[in-house]
Amino acid sequence: MDTREKLLHSAKKLFASKGFDRVTVDEIVKDAGVAKGTFYLYFKRKEDIIREVAIMAMPFQALSDVFKSVDRESFRNLGDYLRFLGEKFFEHYSDRELACIFFHTVSIKSSITSLNDLHRELCSKLIKEGTRRVLEFVNIEEKKAEVLFRTFLGSLLHYLYSEDCSPIDHKEYLENLVQILTNSINNSTSSK
Amino acid sequence: MDTREKLLHSAKKLFASKGFDRVTVDEIVKDAGVAKGTFYLYFKRKEDIIREVAIMAMPFQALSDVFKSVDRESFRNLGDYLRFLGEKFFEHYSDRELACIFFHTVSIKSSITSLNDLHRELCSKLIKEGTRRVLEFVNIEEKKAEVLFRTFLGSLLHYLYSEDCSPIDHKEYLENLVQILTNSINNSTSSK
Amino acid sequence: MDTREKLLHSAKKLFASKGFDRVTVDEIVKDAGVAKGTFYLYFKRKEDIIREVAIMAMPFQALSDVFKSVDRESFRNLGDYLRFLGEKFFEHYSDRELACIFFHTVSIKSSITSLNDLHRELCSKLIKEGTRRVLEFVNIEEKKAEVLFRTFLGSLLHYLYSEDCSPIDHKEYLENLVQILTNSINNSTSSK
Amino acid sequence: MDTREKLLHSAKKLFASKGFDRVTVDEIVKDAGVAKGTFYLYFKRKEDIIREVAIMAMPFQALSDVFKSVDRESFRNLGDYLRFLGEKFFEHYSDRELACIFFHTVSIKSSITSLNDLHRELCSKLIKEGTRRVLEFVNIEEKKAEVLFRTFLGSLLHYLYSEDCSPIDHKEYLENLVQILTNSINNSTSSK
DNA sequence: GATGAATGAGAATTCATTCAT
DNA sequence: CATGAATGAATTCTCATTCAT
Numbered sequence: 001m002d003t004r005e006k007l008l009h010s011a012k013k014l015f016a017s018k019g020f021d022r023v024t025v026d027e028i029v030k031d032a033g034v035a036k037g038t039f040y041l042y043f044k045r046k047e048d049i050i051r052e053v054a055i056m057a058m059p060f061q062a063l064s065d066v067f068k069s070v071d072r073e074s075f076r077n078l079g080d081y082l083r084f085l086g087e088k089f090f091e092h093y094s095d096r097e098l099a100c101i102f103f104h105t106v107s108i109k110s111s112i113t114s115l116n117d118l119h120r121e122l123c124s125k126l127i128k129e130g131t132r133r134v135l136e137f138v139n140i141e142e143k144k145a146e147v148l149f150r151t152f153l154g155s156l157l158h159y160l161y162s163e164d165c166s167p168i169d170h171k172e173y174l175e176n177l178v179q180i181l182t183n184s185i186n187n188s189t190s191s192k
Numbered sequence: 193m194d195t196r197e198k199l200l201h202s203a204k205k206l207f208a209s210k211g212f213d214r215v216t217v218d219e220i221v222k223d224a225g226v227a228k229g230t231f232y233l234y235f236k237r238k239e240d241i242i243r244e245v246a247i248m249a250m251p252f253q254a255l256s257d258v259f260k261s262v263d264r265e266s267f268r269n270l271g272d273y274l275r276f277l278g279e280k281f282f283e284h285y286s287d288r289e290l291a292c293i294f295f296h297t298v299s300i301k302s303s304i305t306s307l308n309d310l311h312r313e314l315c316s317k318l319i320k321e322g323t324r325r326v327l328e329f330v331n332i333e334e335k336k337a338e339v340l341f342r343t344f345l346g347s348l349l350h351y352l353y354s355e356d357c358s359p360i361d362h363k364e365y366l367e368n369l370v371q372i373l374t375n376s377i378n379n380s381t382s383s384k
Numbered sequence: 385m386d387t388r389e390k391l392l393h394s395a396k397k398l399f400a401s402k403g404f405d406r407v408t409v410d411e412i413v414k415d416a417g418v419a420k421g422t423f424y425l426y427f428k429r430k431e432d433i434i435r436e437v438a439i440m441a442m443p444f445q446a447l448s449d450v451f452k453s454v455d456r457e458s459f460r461n462l463g464d465y466l467r468f469l470g471e472k473f474f475e476h477y478s479d480r481e482l483a484c485i486f487f488h489t490v491s492i493k494s495s496i497t498s499l500n501d502l503h504r505e506l507c508s509k510l511i512k513e514g515t516r517r518v519l520e521f522v523n524i525e526e527k528k529a530e531v532l533f534r535t536f537l538g539s540l541l542h543y544l545y546s547e548d549c550s551p552i553d554h555k556e557y558l559e560n561l562v563q564i565l566t567n568s569i570n571n572s573t574s575s576k
Numbered sequence: 577m578d579t580r581e582k583l584l585h586s587a588k589k590l591f592a593s594k595g596f597d598r599v600t601v602d603e604i605v606k607d608a609g610v611a612k613g614t615f616y617l618y619f620k621r622k623e624d625i626i627r628e629v630a631i632m633a634m635p636f637q638a639l640s641d642v643f644k645s646v647d648r649e650s651f652r653n654l655g656d657y658l659r660f661l662g663e664k665f666f667e668h669y670s671d672r673e674l675a676c677i678f679f680h681t682v683s684i685k686s687s688i689t690s691l692n693d694l695h696r697e698l699c700s701k702l703i704k705e706g707t708r709r710v711l712e713f714v715n716i717e718e719k720k721a722e723v724l725f726r727t728f729l730g731s732l733l734h735y736l737y738s739e740d741c742s743p744i745d746h747k748e749y750l751e752n753l754v755q756i757l758t759n760s761i762n763n764s765t766s767s768k
Numbered sequence: 769g770a771t772g773a774a775t776g777a778g779a780a781t782t783c784a785t786t787c788a789t
Numbered sequence: 790c791a792t793g794a795a796t797g798a799a800t801t802c803t804c805a806t807t808c809a810t
Contacts, residue, residue: 003790019299021213024783035792037787046784100302106353107211107299110292123357143360147347147368150358154350155343161298162342165315168335176339184376195773216800227775232802387769403683405597408804419771421808430805484686490737491595491683494676507741527744531752534738535731539723542730545682549699552722560723568760579794600779611796616781 004042006032011049012056016097019104020050051115054108057101059157060122063088067129078137079182082152086174089156099160126153138185148181196234198224203241204248208289211296212242243307246300249293251349252314254284259321270329271374274344278366281348291352318345330377340373388426390416395433396440400481403488404434435499438492441485443541444506447472451513462521463566466536470558473540483544510537522569532565580618582608587625588632592673595680596626627691630684633677635733636698638668643705654713655758658728662750665732675736702729714761724757 001009010031014023025046029039043049055061066088075081093099109116130149135142155177159170193201202223206215217238221231235241247253258280267273285291301307322341327334347369351362385393394415398407409430413423427433439445450472459465477483493500514533519526539561543554577585586607590599601622605615619625631637642664651657669675685692706725711718731753735746 018303019213021211022303025785026783036785036794037792038790040785041790103295104299107296111210111214120357123354127354127358143364144368144372146358146360147365148372150350150354150365151343151347151369151372154346154348154353155339156346157353158342158346158349161346161349162315162319165312166319166338166342168338172335173339173342176336177343180336180340180343180376181372184372217802218800228777228802229775229804230773232804233773238801402687403597405595406687409806410804420773420806421771422769424806425769487679488683491680495594495598504741507738511738511742527748528752528756530742530744531731531749532756534734534742534749535727535753535756538730538732538734538737539727540730541734541737542726545730545733546699546703546726549696550703550722550726552719556719557723557726560720561727564720564724564727564757564760567763568756570763601781602779612781613783613796613798614794616783617794622780 003032003034003038006034007039007042007049008052012053012097012101015050015053015104016100020054020108047112050108051112053101054105054112054115055118057098057105058119058122059089059092059102059153060126061092063126064122064129067133072133072136075137077182078134078185079178081133081137082178082181083174085152086156086178090170090174093160103161140185148185152177152181195224195226195230198226199231199234199241200245204245204289204293207242207245207296208292212246212300239304242300243304245293246297246304246307247310249290249297250311250314251281251284251294251345252318254281255318256314256321259325264325264328267329269374270326270377271370273325273329274370274373275366277344278348278370282362282366285352295353332377340377344369344373387416387418387422390418391423391426391433392436396437396481396485399434399437399488400484404438404492431496434492435496437485438489438496438499439502441482441489442503442506443473443476443486443537444510445476447510448506448513451517456517456520459521461566462518462569463562465517465521466562466565467558469536470540470562474554474558477544487545524569532569536561536565579608579610579614582610583615583618583625584629588629588673588677591626591629591680592676596630596684623688626684627688629677630681630688630691631694633674633681634695634698635665635668635678635729636702638665639702640698640705643709648709648712651713653758654710654761655754657709657713658754658757659750661728662732662754666746666750669736679737716761724761728753728757 007028011023011028014027014031025039026036028049029036039049043052063085066085070084072081075084093102105115105119109119127146127150130153131142131146134140134145134149138145140148156174159168159173199220203215203220206219206223217231218228220241221228231241235244255277258277262276264273267276285294297307297311301311319338319342322345323334323338326332326337326341330337332340348366351360351365391412395407395412398411398415409423410420412433413420427436447469450469454468456465459468477486489499489503493503511530511534514537515526515530518524518529518533522529524532540558543552543557583604587599587604590603590607601615602612604625605612615625619628639661642661646660648657651660669678681691681695685695703722703726706729707718707722710716710721710725714721716724732750735744735749
């Protein structure tokens with residue numbers, strides 16, 4: 001692991017536990033085992049490393065990769081598709097640090113213009129793309145498809161957010177979620 | 193508005209826009225139009241006002257009041273009930289500042305023990321209570337009821353979170369969400 | 385106990401335990417059970433109450449009263465006289481708070497001109513007067529008499545100062561001290 | 577002189593003249609010619625430098641070294657021994673700053689637990705060791721030996737304390753003090 | 769006399785950033 | 790590339806003092 005990676009790794013760990021603003025550059029370099037000055041060889045300012053770590057933790061990272069690599073033909077139906085997305089989501093956030101950082105990112109993004117813009121862009125893209133995919137499987141109004149997809153995402157995020165409030169295994173949670181959503185559609189509309 | 197309220201009001205506004213850690217006590221008192229020392233007359237430390245504002249913004253504030261004041265008899269079915277909860281939710285967060293603060297709170301809570309504990313407690317209670325209410329309306333497995341309620345909450349939160357990513361009117365969003373969830377139930381089980 | 389006395393009493397207690405500079409006016413009024421503004425009705429500034437309490441605690445208070453009220457004729461010899469002074473000293477400092485305050489006073493006096501001057505004046509007077517009295521009892525050089533008297537005072541003060549370092553009963557300490565000092569004189573010079 | 581030494585040196589000077597609590601970190605760094613942040617590179621908090629300076633000024637520093645380096649054989653009698661200790665004492669406090677700081681330390685120690693404990697420990701040790709040494713020279717009761725040693729120390733401290741109240745040269749003071757104490761012993765007991 | 773809210777100067781402490789080695 | 794001492798602006802927090810009621 002080179003110096004830059006060591007710094008990113010330490011920053012990620014520390015940011016996850018205390019939030020971006022409560023971690024000092026001192027703590028990062030101490031944890032990474034490098035000198036203070038070294039930090040500034042790799043990152044012009046603290047904000048730079050925040051931005052980099054924040055981007056890693058966005059859920060769109062996990063899902064937009066998925067969008068790129070797979071297409072409609074790979075799945076029998078919406079259920080299989082959502083199940084697949086959900087698994088990828090949980091895979092990404094099996095790294096608990098990323099989940100924490102994601103929540104910090106949501107909080108901080110408004111203070112970092114570039115991050116805010118990126119976030120909005122990725123988020124819009126994800127919703128649009130997700131909605132489009134849903135519509136490939138089922139024949140419903142676009143609005144409803146969008147709400148369905150946003151509900152899917154929201155449910156997954158809420159699971160992360162409330163994981164320690166009520167313990168359900170994530171596989172079980174996902175299975176139930178997929179059933180709820182597909183049940184709703186399958187019976188009211190005709191599956192394509 | 194007395195001094196304490198002025199401080200809370202200014203703090204809420206500023207916290208919403210920049211996050212707890214990026215607002216200084218100086219900014220708060222300047223906005224509130226009082227002297228620096230006055231702040232410490234009402235809040236022993238900055239963390240105290242953070243805690244107080246954070247608690248105001250928790251979604252459980254909005255919903256737990258609802259739980260207390262209404263019961264099953266008031267509603268014809270699950271749909272009406274969720275619609276009612278959703279309206280209360282959006283009413284609470286029609287104050288956009290509260291929504292912003294909520295996201296900051298999720299981020300910061302891990303650094304403030306008392307807040308973390310309170311959050312977990314309220315969150316657990318809300319999930320438990322919400323699940324119980326769902327079961328009063330429909331005859332499904334408890335696990336599924338819980339996922340359904342968490343999905344409902346998650347969807348609402350995700351709406352707040354991604355409001356500026358894709359514009360759907362919140363009434364329309366809620367209506368679609370309720371339909372998705374109730375449709376799912378109505379078609380797979382017998383409504384009570 | 386009137387308000388002024390209540391304030392002095394509380395100040396004395398608090399000053400004793402934490403030193404003048406580490407006690408706030410707030411703490412004093414809280415302990416005295418009066419309002420903050422009331423303090424300033426009785427003392428123009430914090431320094432005024434410090435000065436007043438400091439003066440109460442000076443060892444010269446205890447001893448100079450003694451000087452005024454008694455004279456040579458009342459005592460058979462130097463031993464009796466020193467024993468009497470020592471008893472008065474311990475009587476005064478049986479109030480442990482006064483002893484603590486005395487040490488704080490020694491420390492702070494240089495920062496409060498009026499206190500420093502008063503202290504030096506009282507201290508000089510005490511040494512001069514003490515030396516004169518010793519010379520009424522024994523026929524020794526003036527220098528030696530002064531050292532003897534200062535040694536007597538120093539020993540008493542050192543007792544207070546190191547009371548919790550090695551436990552000797554104060555009566556026993558005084559008795560031994562008087563014996564050491566008188567033994568030295570009686571055998572080398574002729575008692576008057 | 578490195579930065580840390582510069583800070584200690586400045587602190588010592590300022591503490592001596594105004595007491596620990598009336599000297600600000602700002603004054604120290606200004607006097608030392610370094611930036612404010614630099615102070616906190618060497619001392620975690622102001623109390624740390626107070627503690628360090630306070631320890632330097634304790635009389636036990638001066639005397640306990642003496643105890644280690646010399647033994648009974650080096651001296652003909654108690655007088656020589658006390659004379660030697662006294663000289664070391666005055667040597668140590670020829671640095672007037674140390675004397676001032678010592679009095680501040682006595683005042684402040686009760687507010688700094690670690691300092692209070694250290695002080696008590698060193699003080700007890702000094703009294704115990706001093707008493708033991710006295711008993712090597714003369715054949716008197718242990719209690720009396722302890723009072724004699726504490727009187728010796730007290731007299732020296734009182735000299736420092738009242739130096740500007742009555743001017744006696746410190747050599748002359750010491751000589752008279754030693755005579756008073758040894759005379760007392762020689763006349764009442766047999767020297768070993 | 770008594771009150772206590774309000775003040776603001778001032779003190780301690782933090783921390784991102786620079787730079788000479 | 791790497792270092793870590795030095796910086797100083799920014800921040801939190803304290804507290805003696807005032808003053809309108």
